[in-house]
Amino acid sequence: MPERRSRKDAVRNREAVLAAADALFSRRESPEDVTMADVAAAAGVGKGTLFRAFGDRAGLLRALYAARLAxxxxxVESGPPPLGPATPPRERVPALLDAVLCFKLDNRPLALALEGSGNGSPYRAEHYAWWHGLLRTVLEQIPGLAEPGFTAHALLAATRADLVEHLAGKECLSRQQLRAQLKEFSVRALSSASR
Amino acid sequence: MPERRSRKDAVRNREAVLAAADALFSRRESPEDVTMADVAAAAGVGKGTLFRAFGDRAGLLRALYAARLAxxxxxVESGPPPLGPATPPRERVPALLDAVLCFKLDNRPLALALEGSGNGSPYRAEHYAWWHGLLRTVLEQIPGLAEPGFTAHALLAATRADLVEHLAGKECLSRQQLRAQLKEFSVRALSSASR
DNA sequence: GACGATACGGACCGCCGGTCCGCTTGGCAA
DNA sequence: TTGCCAAGCGGACCGGCGGTCCGTATCGTC
Structure with a gap:
């Protein structure tokens, strides 16, 4: 299985598209009005090339998201506390949620575009599965906490991109306030278990 | 301001559209493949009539949703416990969330269509504002619970239509399991406050 | 019965995601 | 260096959708 190499113009174009899309989603306010044609044009590439490289719109978004998330x-997987694996569960959960929140704040249009991409639900994306699996295993280490799977979903739901957007935009909460309130909430959701 | 009456063929058509849309969204599995043209055809009405009556797709969805929610x-507003206003806050919150959950389970395609309608976030819809306002005022009556506004959002986020869909569909949770887990979660989220 | 306002309906429009296919180019072998 | 062909390119094209427009039909009133 020799893992067929791509031609190098292909990888160059792939990078160009990624960079262009990154820039566009950062600049434009609403992710809705970044079209595939826009991205292709900004990358100096034909639409065919774009779709060949990423399959469809969701594929492009996922690739971008994954890149920024790396x-x-x-x-999280091998860093120092409070995010890394050496952190005690009760501290790590709020830290993880805080990280998710900050990431979405820093990548609002992209996160919005990905979660809101009409067709497939955000819950099928592999990055969500990763977050959820991780959070669940951490929650499992907290004694007395029933239903870690559901709890993980529910806590992550509090960081949904459109909710964050609403709170930061319409309700004018600052980054600090948001982070504080999410922390408060997550701690409370864990606090009663096996005290 | 004499509150201009509608012509009666107009109201008849409006009802017909509402009924047709209701049926279509119940039958078809994915809300995505119920088009406006479908609805118009099923109602025996032209597209112009449909759009005149509801403005746009989101308007139709909102009207349908509101009707089913009535x-x-x-x-909730004037019924008996555990949903009505006479219920003590600590019991009413889980009851309210359970009601939301059941409603979404009973109206999966519609809820999905409304929350997922690409353009505007679900948080601008007036029915969400209503749920949130209600839940917040109930939470405010629980002493020692900080940030009722955010908590209300976070708890409601655990009942998001696409999450419910995912849990009921992909993870194969039964209605009972879902309700039990949500209840568990909501109780825990309230439990530590001023015991 | 007549007449203005209101509503009807479906042809039509613009847009967008996605495909197709004739042309170009990179990479390898002789 | 040359020749060859698979891999890649790009933009014209397509199908379908939400939404609009306007000539026609209907309502309701005098």
């Missing part, structure tokens, strides 16, 4: 994934 | 609204 550093945090590493920090 | 009975529950009444039960």
């Amino acid at each position: 550093s945090m994934r590493e920090a | 009975s529950m609204r009444e039960a």
